[in-house]
Amino acid sequence: MPFANHTTSVPVTVDDDKCIAEKGCRVCIDVCPLDVLAINPASGKAHMKYDECWYCMPCEVDCPTGAVKVEIPYLLR
Amino acid sequence: MSAFDSEMKTEIVETDILVIGGGTGGPMAAIKAKEKNPGLKVVLMEKANVKRSGAVSMGMDGLNNAVIPGYATPEQYVKEITVANDGIVHQKAVMAYATGSYPMIQYLDSIGVKFEKDGSGEYNVRKVHHMGTYVLPMPEGHHVKKALYRQLRKHQVLVTNRYMATRLLTGTDGRIAGAIGVNTRTGEFLVIRAKAVVLACGAAGRLGLPASGYLFGTYENPANCGDGYAMAYHAGAGLANLECYQINPLIKDYNGPACAYVTGPFGGYTANNKGERFIECDYWSGQMMKEFYGELLSGNGPVFLNMTHLAEETISEIETILHSNERPSRGRFHENRGTNYREKMVEMHISEIGFCSGHSASGVWVDENARTTVPGLYAAGDMASVPHNYMLGAFVNGGIAGEDAADYCASTDLPAYDAADIAREQARVMAPTRRDDGLTPFEMEYKARRLVNDYLQPPKVTAKYKIGQARLAEVRDDLSALCVKDPHELMRALELQSILDCADMAAAASLYRTESRWGLYHWRVDHPATDNENWFCHTLLYKDEMGRMAHKKRAVDPYVVEIDEDEMGAYHQLRTPAIAAE
Numbered sequence: 286m287p288f289a290n291h292t293t294s295v296p297v298t299v300d301d302d303k304c305i306a307e308k309g310c311r312v313c314i315d316v317c318p319l320d321v322l323a324i325n326p327a328s329g330k331a332h333m334k335y336d337e338c339w340y341c342m343p344c345e346v347d348c349p350t351g352a353v354k355v356e357i358p359y360l361l362r
Numbered sequence: 363m364s365a366f367d368s369e370m371k372t373e374i375v376e377t378d379i380l381v382i383g384g385g386t387g388g389p390m391a392a393i394k395a396k397e398k399n400p401g402l403k404v405v406l407m408e409k410a411n412v413k414r415s416g417a418v419s420m421g422m423d424g425l426n427n428a429v430i431p432g433y434a435t436p437e438q439y440v441k442e443i444t445v446a447n448d449g450i451v452h453q454k455a456v457m458a459y460a461t462g463s464y465p466m467i468q469y470l471d472s473i474g475v476k477f478e479k480d481g482s483g484e485y486n487v488r489k490v491h492h493m494g495t496y497v498l499p500m501p502e503g504h505h506v507k508k509a510l511y512r513q514l515r516k517h518q519v520l521v522t523n524r525y526m527a528t529r530l531l532t533g534t535d536g537r538i539a540g541a542i543g544v545n546t547r548t549g550e551f552l553v554i555r556a557k558a559v560v561l562a563c564g565a566a567g568r569l570g571l572p573a574s575g576y577l578f579g580t581y582e583n584p585a586n587c588g589d590g591y592a593m594a595y596h597a598g599a600g601l602a603n604l605e606c607y608q609i610n611p612l613i614k615d616y617n618g619p620a621c622a623y624v625t626g627p628f629g630g631y632t633a634n635n636k637g638e639r640f641i642e643c644d645y646w647s648g649q650m651m652k653e654f655y656g657e658l659l660s661g662n663g664p665v666f667l668n669m670t671h672l673a674e675e676t677i678s679e680i681e682t683i684l685h686s687n688e689r690p691s692r693g694r695f696h697e698n699r700g701t702n703y704r705e706k707m708v709e710m711h712i713s714e715i716g717f718c719s720g721h722s723a724s725g726v727w728v729d730e731n732a733r734t735t736v737p738g739l740y741a742a743g744d745m746a747s748v749p750h751n752y753m754l755g756a757f758v759n760g761g762i763a764g765e766d767a768a769d770y771c772a773s774t775d776l777p778a779y780d781a782a783d784i785a786r787e788q789a790r791v792m793a794p795t796r797r798d799d800g801l802t803p804f805e806m807e808y809k810a811r812r813l814v815n816d817y818l819q820p821p822k823v824t825a826k827y828k829i830g831q832a833r834l835a836e837v838r839d840d841l842s843a844l845c846v847k848d849p850h851e852l853m854r855a856l857e858l859q860s861i862l863d864c865a866d867m868a869a870a871a872s873l874y875r876t877e878s879r880w881g882l883y884h885w886r887v888d889h890p891a892t893d894n895e896n897w898f899c900h901t902l903l904y905k906d907e908m909g910r911m912a913h914k915k916r917a918v919d920p921y922v923v924e925i926d927e928d929e930m931g932a933y934h935q936l937r938t939p940a941i942a943a944e
Binding site: 287288315316317318319320334335337338339340341342343346347355356357358360361362 | 415416799
């Protein structure tokens with residue numbers, strides 16, 4: 286059974302210019318209760334890897350540089 | 363598949379007490395166990411990260427069940443909860459909570475959790491319940507998790523983040539012997555041998571499918587998907603009154619609380635489309651939910667939270683509380699839709715079903731010492747059977763579990779276990795990683811939860827339930843095709859199996875109790891009357907020796923607080939007199 290690639294818009298976005306993942310920061314990735322953030326191998330910055338968000342906001346609130354923004358997922362908006 | 367080693371890495375660790383779940387009750391169990399006996403080794407296993415896990419990851423806006431001298435007595439509280447649950451409560455456990463409530467508030471205050479106080483430093487308690495006064499606001503309650511975390515460090519509790527417990531380990535003598543966990547980022551196994559285990563895994567909040575269709579748009583933190591219920595069941599523990607579902611009145615689509623508890627004391631109220639009150643009391647009981655459900659379906663729906671009549675300074679205060687604690691993205695949701703509390707009522711709806719003793723009365727059976735029916739196994743918080751727990755109940759009962767487990771450890775040794783049990787569990791966990799194609803956790807979860815909505819949502823119809831059971835059994839058969847490509851998906855695949863277990867338990871428990879009780883929560887259309895002669899009892903669901911789902915009745919223990927006949931009906935008359943007369 287082959288798989289399809291299903292594309293969705295993601296509720297959590299990271300401003301690459303503000304993200305300091307290259308300095309070893311992993312705060313947003315650490316605090317996410319659903320473990321949906323990860324380092325994007327292409328940019329070396331944090332990004333939302335899985336669209337499985339509770340819009341609970343620790344990633345945004347705990348980010349030391351204000352790089353993370355949580356929007357309400359489109360289906361609920 | 364490449365993300366998984368063919369050789370499984372397994373580490374075995376020994377401890378005195380293992381606490382599973384680092385949200386609210388779990389950390390308190392660990393802290394109180396260490397306070398009781400600092401010499402004990404206590405491990406806290408958490409699926410996410412203890413810093414921000416569980417139902418109160420962003421804090422809490424108030425205590426909903428504070429029993430504070432001068433406002434309420436433990437006896438009054440026990441009476442209120444007994445009446446709100448149609449009499450089916452283990453009063454000794456409710457009393458243990460009620461007497462522990464005020465000391466816990468003082469303890470939380472001492473570790474930096476902030477509560478609303480008046481000018482003279484007294485707690486500012488508000489009335490929301492039908493009878494007594496128990497609501498204590500926490501306008502600065504967003505630091506709860508930080509305060510807990512400091513105590514975990516101070517007491518040197520060993521924390522393992524990103525390990526998902528998959529099954530409990532039962533000793534050869536029947537005592538609990540520990541648990542098996544898998545790392546959600548590496549797929550490595552961790553076996554923890556323990557003398558006592560405290561389960562604090564939260565609600566089963568990912569059971570029904572939200573009306574928005576977004577799998578993670580749930581009321582509960584979606585990490586709380588019923589793992590604790592499934593683990594307790596497979597370890598042979600009894601689960602009480604699971605047919606008493608949790609269904610909540612929530613902000614439509616956002617699925618977070620509209621918070622009549624916060625707004626009620628300020629003058630906000632639940633209204634129909636005419637702006638009229640239709641219920642006397644906004645406290646979440648099954649009967650209140652039945653009135654809510656009826657209003658939604660009548661020509662008077664939808665239902666709203668109305669604050670439009672309040673003064674500007676009152677509304678700003680409400681906004682500050684609601685938009686900075688518990689669910690802070692709420693302000694953003696309203697902004698997107700142009701909902702300003704000053705001008706527009708907030709549209710509400712009822713949630714999908716779940717299990718949660720936080721607001722309901724079901725869960726893994728525990729007595730007044732937080733002990734389950736399995737020796738050495740404890741449960742606390744939303745997944746344990748103490749009714750209407752809320753956050754403070756998780757703290758108090760978690761503390762009770764930790765202290766009792768510490769005492770239990772003093773007189774016991776590490777139970778022997780069968781290594782074959784671990785091998786069998788590892789094979790079950792890893793099965794979806796051994797397939798190259800098949801079904802994804804996402805689509806299987808979506809289907810299972812959609813079936814829960816289609817067939818299990820009250821009103822409960824026997825014919826629908828039987829179809830639901832058959833369709834859910836088909837999904838279970840499809841587990842043989844479940845396929846994952848990385849450890850994150852493996853976590854979702856394991857969660858799906860917890861969800862399926864909970865769906866089966868919800869259906870079976872509901873069919874067993876052939877009467878209606880608890881308003882909307884257990885409204886059996888084929889058995890519409892409450893039958894106290896045959897069903898004034900707890901139901902216990904358990905796994906029998908043959909591995910089948912079985913049921914038995916458990917008598918309600920003699921009350922420690924007597925209730926008069928005429929008081930018992932207080933929660934049955936929630937409709938406002940003017941509306942009821944129409």
